[in-house]
Amino acid sequence: MARRNAMVAGAVMYAVLHPPNFYAQAAAHPRPELRKRPFALLDGEPPSEFVIAANKAARALGVEAGMTRLQAESFPEVTALSRTPADEASAHTILHNVVCLFSPRIEHIEISPGTYALDIEGMNRLYGDATHLAARLRQHTMAAGFLANVAVAENFHAAVCLALGRAGVSIAASGCEREALRDLPVRVLPLEPEHEETLHSWGVRTCGELAAILETDLIARIGQAGKKLHALARGAWPHLMFPIEPSFEDGLIERMELDHPVEVLEPLLFLLSRMTDALLERVKEKALAIASLRVVLHLDGSKQHERIVRPALPLQDKPTLLKLLQLDLETHPPSAAILHLELHAQSAAPYRAQHGLFLPQAPEPGRLEVTLAQLKKLLGDERVGSVELKDDHRPNAFRMVPFAPPPPARSEKQSLSVPMALRVSRPPQAVGVVLTDNRPTRVFWDGQRYAVREIAGPWRVSGQWWSETNWCREEWDVRLTTETSERVCRIAFDPRSRCWYMQGTYD
Amino acid sequence: MPSSAAIRLQIETTLANRVPAALTVKIKHAPELFATGIAEVDAVLDGGIPRGCITEVAGAASTGKTSFGLSAIAVITQSGAACAWVDVSDTLSPESAAAAGVELKRLLWLRTSAERKQTITNKPWPRLEQALKATDLLLQAGGFGAIVLDMSDVLPEHTMRIPLATWYRFRLAAEQARTALIFLSQAPCAHSCAALALRCEPASIRPFSINGETALFEHQQYTLIRERNRNESSVFLQKKPPLRAAWHAETLWSRVR
Numbered sequence: 001m002a003r004r005n006a007m008v009a010g011a012v013m014y015a016v017l018h019p020p021n022f023y024a025q026a027a028a029h030p031r032p033e034l035r036k037r038p039f040a041l042l043d044g045e046p047p048s049e050f051v052i053a054a055n056k057a058a059r060a061l062g063v064e065a066g067m068t069r070l071q072a073e074s075f076p077e078v079t080a081l082s083r084t085p086a087d088e089a090s091a092h093t094i095l096h097n098v099v100c101l102f103s104p105r106i107e108h109i110e111i112s113p114g115t116y117a118l119d120i121e122g123m124n125r126l127y128g129d130a131t132h133l134a135a136r137l138r139q140h141t142m143a144a145g146f147l148a149n150v151a152v153a154e155n156f157h158a159a160v161c162l163a164l165g166r167a168g169v170s171i172a173a174s175g176c177e178r179e180a181l182r183d184l185p186v187r188v189l190p191l192e193p194e195h196e197e198t199l200h201s202w203g204v205r206t207c208g209e210l211a212a213i214l215e216t217d218l219i220a221r222i223g224q225a226g227k228k229l230h231a232l233a234r235g236a237w238p239h240l241m242f243p244i245e246p247s248f249e250d251g252l253i254e255r256m257e258l259d260h261p262v263e264v265l266e267p268l269l270f271l272l273s274r275m276t277d278a279l280l281e282r283v284k285e286k287a288l289a290i291a292s293l294r295v296v297l298h299l300d301g302s303k304q305h306e307r308i309v310r311p312a313l314p315l316q317d318k319p320t321l322l323k324l325l326q327l328d329l330e331t332h333p334p335s336a337a338i339l340h341l342e343l344h345a346q347s348a349a350p351y352r353a354q355h356g357l358f359l360p361q362a363p364e365p366g367r368l369e370v371t372l373a374q375l376k377k378l379l380g381d382e383r384v385g386s387v388e389l390k391d392d393h394r395p396n397a398f399r400m401v402p403f404a405p406p407p408p409a410r411s412e413k414q415s416l417s418v419p420m421a422l423r424v425s426r427p428p429q430a431v432g433v434v435l436t437d438n439r440p441t442r443v444f445w446d447g448q449r450y451a452v453r454e455i456a457g458p459w460r461v462s463g464q465w466w467s468e469t470n471w472c473r474e475e476w477d478v479r480l481t482t483e484t485s486e487r488v489c490r491i492a493f494d495p496r497s498r499c500w501y502m503q504g505t506y507d
Numbered sequence: 508m509p510s511s512a513a514i515r516l517q518i519e520t521t522l523a524n525r526v527p528a529a530l531t532v533k534i535k536h537a538p539e540l541f542a543t544g545i546a547e548v549d550a551v552l553d554g555g556i557p558r559g560c561i562t563e564v565a566g567a568a569s570t571g572k573t574s575f576g577l578s579a580i581a582v583i584t585q586s587g588a589a590c591a592w593v594d595v596s597d598t599l600s601p602e603s604a605a606a607a608g609v610e611l612k613r614l615l616w617l618r619t620s621a622e623r624k625q626t627i628t629n630k631p632w633p634r635l636e637q638a639l640k641a642t643d644l645l646l647q648a649g650g651f652g653a654i655v656l657d658m659s660d661v662l663p664e665h666t667m668r669i670p671l672a673t674w675y676r677f678r679l680a681a682e683q684a685r686t687a688l689i690f691l692s693q694a695p696c697a698h699s700c701a702a703l704a705l706r707c708e709p710a711s712i713r714p715f716s717i718n719g720e721t722a723l724f725e726h727q728q729y730t731l732i733r734e735r736n737r738n739e740s741s742v743f744l745q746k747k748p749p750l751r752a753a754w755h756a757e758t759l760w761s762r763v764r
Contacts (some may be wrong), residue, residue, distance in 0.1 A: 454722070
């Protein structure tokens, strides 16, 4: 009656579910034929595999944890199995689903695989008193294919120790945790190996015997760890529960089924606006911002069109996000009518910057992002950005990278002379060249006839000779003149195609 | 009979929502200047190119427009500001930019392409249209220290056909965004919208040096002529005769020597 009253009054109660010999149970779960036969579970890299778990039948034959594969295989009746992480993950999922039926607040106990602690405060209306709840929890677990011990106590650690040390259902009455734990072996406590050895040498075998030692005496002999052990043995060590919470990131999804296939993007933007709004509200509740948005469009003909919009900085601004989505979808439109759309968001801490009055001017990040998207739509993805020089012998080898200017800061000025800029012809234009003594004397380019007034070269350059993309050319610097104009250019001769090209103009 | 001051106040109050301070003379402040990194040119320009204004650099090929532009952009990026280079003919050499001292991470390079249009033509209209639109977008976004619109390879007859309204719009946008807008072209096209008009000319030709058996192209002499500066304090100074600055640029390999 006292227990019932405690649950009704809202006192904290914990139920702990512990499947003994979890690894063996997890291995046998997908293979029901193994349950009646002795088997040993092996872990480690071949050939130094060792037994980590064995079922009851195998243990009865003499198989023990820590045996090598050879020792385990010396028992002809015992089947040797390799440990499979997938089996354990699936067992964890099954057990997690079972405990989720009984409480929304669940904590996984890391040190003991497969063990879950449930906060069952206020669950009496659904499941009756603690005994009933424990019995139903065990029943459900067994129906799912696992043997399990269930313990209920007001103290979290007392419930864990009871579940680990006592088979079946155990209930510790309120305030009677010490008595409940009295006969349990000390191995149910989280003991360090040296403490286990010390307690063994003292002849302390049960929690009751450990609790009978004076706390100060225990601390004096094994240090501060003794205080915790003593409290655990008495069932009085406090615990702050950290329940497993559903991942916030996984929940940042909005889906919408369309009544009719939509081919035009404009009506879609109304829906995307609503969905972005909903996602932003959820994200803002946690004081976060949206770092990326992934639009998945399910198209007519069971095709899928996926686009990711990733602003340079996490944003909380709906118009900017929507504009980025719109520009991206306009640049990369779907190939068929849209039937169903999904919007996935990824959150991140919002961007905060301390601006200074005396710092140089810099584009505002959110606005810059939209401008860059508009420019990409106008010019093409690969034609907008910063340039990065490649570590290559080929002159003017570069790659385009997204434009992300670093925070404004002054850098040291170079005191070198002004270099002459080359205006590169992309792609190199073919020119006609008249040679005299193997040196260009006249150049025909762009409908003009130029006389070579001065010439320097040839500069032979080549690269990538080890691959199929090898290249070589002879470059000449030439001062070209007509009657009215003059220009200094770089022309090149490609020996493989036997053609002359205009590389660029010095300006 | 109300006084003229009262009438003026009445008109200004009535028009306040549409034209703020309609009858008050706007005091023009001297614009902030960006040094160009070329001492001889800075001396002629009284410190550099103006911020929030259009600077037009016109000249034929091989007269130093690009070297001048890169030198100015290098100084601005080194000061920590972001810049943009709108490349109508896709001719910018990243190596030259890096050698000029441009901080490449702070430079947004926009390369226009004729292939974006369905019909590829030899005419520069698609490229020019893209470049003007891109410049407009950049000016609207704001925050750039300088924007270079490089039309050096576009023939003057094509640049002249750009409507004057475009340049007026750019002038206002540059003023509001406090961006130095630099045009590189073969002939002046922005007309009165350009606060600073510069002309590039080839100077005395220095022959290729012959130190050994092979000739080597080492440097080039240029002349920059300041034709107009609207930011001069006095109207008389704005009309003073063109000033000339002689400067030279070196090739990368002559630096090593």
